[in-house]
Amino acid sequence: MTTMWSEDWKWENAAAGAVAGFATVAALHPLDVVRTRFQVSDGRPSILPQYKNTGHAIYTIARSEGLRGLYAGFSPAVLGSTVSWGLYFFFYSRAKQRYHKGDNDKLSPGHHLASAAEAGALVCLITNPIWLVKTRLQLQTPKHHSRPYAGFSDALRTILKEEGLSALYRGIGPGLLLVTHGAIQFTAYEELRSTFIYIKSREVRTKNTGGEELLNSFDYATLGAASKLAAILLTYPYQVIRTRLQQRPSSKGTPKYLDSWHVVKETAKFEGVRGFYKGITSNLLKNLPAASITFVVYENVLKIFRVAKGQS
Structure with missing residues (x-):
């Protein structure tokens, strides 16, 4: 079987990741809206x-x-x-390829962690403006502003006009810290996946060198949810900080929070530790099944590509 690390596989990883990302959002977006609104609810x-x-x-x-x-x-x-997701899987697979030295070499947890962190940082820098607009649209209610955003493109134009280019990168600090979220998730996923393959290969007494065909969609769903849970519990406060920073300024043009440290101080002062976990219930309800969907779709789309290319 052709190694999964070959250069030819990079676009397939990107395409599989993009399909997985779309499927996840389409299924679970309302819970994301709820989570975002809870995150900025500071009791005032x-x-x-x-x-x-x-x-x-x-x-x-x-x-x-x-x-x-x-x-x-x-x-x-x-x-x-x-x-x-498309860029993440693309950058992640390329980073793993650099660390991979041979067909039979197994990457260490450190290599998986470094690959995921590198991919996450690149994706964060590219997509922060998109996530900022998403957050503001989710927080926009009929009574929220005298001049609401009409949609994605209108929001971009308005932000650039009223706040300047730098506003599109509000929350980039905690966003980059959230790179640890993806790093933890993917490292946990890879290690759990290897463990599952090892256990199943022993059960069927096979010397299979890849092991991918030993796992089914239920296995991928379990692995995705378990790895996501670990990442959420360890990094959730960064999400709250980023969301609060990305709120639209008041009609006077004054942002509610000046920077990440201001968010931390105000949240700790008025809400305590619980404030950093606002919305975690809806976050778990959204992201555990979301992670399952993502990895099930991703792994199965890759299998389809392998079959299509005669590499199964």
Whole structure:
């Protein structure tokens, strides 16, 4: 079987990642809207409604804003997720290729961690403006602003006009720190995947050199959810900090938070440790199945490419 590290495989990794990212967003976007609104709910007076829990939030948004509210920011979410996952898998596979020295060499956890961190940093720098617009559209309610954004392109134009180019990179600091999220997730996924393959290969007493065909979609779903859980628990506060930084300034043009340290101080002062985990329930409800979907789609799309190229 042709090695998965060959140069020919890079576009397949990108395409599989892009398809996986689109499938994930399309299925679970309403929970992302809820998570974002919880993350900026700091207990102080706000134009945003106050939600009791995830179920109440979904019900309230659906009743007051309709389906449009539940899918606020959907266009940049689809674009951002598709581009991010496509680029992530592309950069990740290329980084692993550099560390890989031979067909039979197994990459160490350190190599997986470095590859994932490198891929995450590159993707963050490229996609931060998309995620900023997505966040602002998700926080926009009918009563939120006298001049609401009409959509993705209008938001970009308005931000550039009112706040300048630098505004598109608000939250880039915690965004880069969130590189550790992907690094933890992918390292955990690769190590768990290798363990699953080893256990299954012993069960069937095979000397299979790749092992990919030993795993099924349920295995990939389990691996994706488990690796995502580890990453979320360890890095979630960075997400809260980034979301709070990316809020739209007031009508006077004054941002609610000046920088990441300001967010940390204010959150710790008024909310304590719990403030850094606002919205984690809806985040878990969204991202655990999302990670499962992503890796199931990604691995199966790669299998389709292998079959199509006669490399199965």
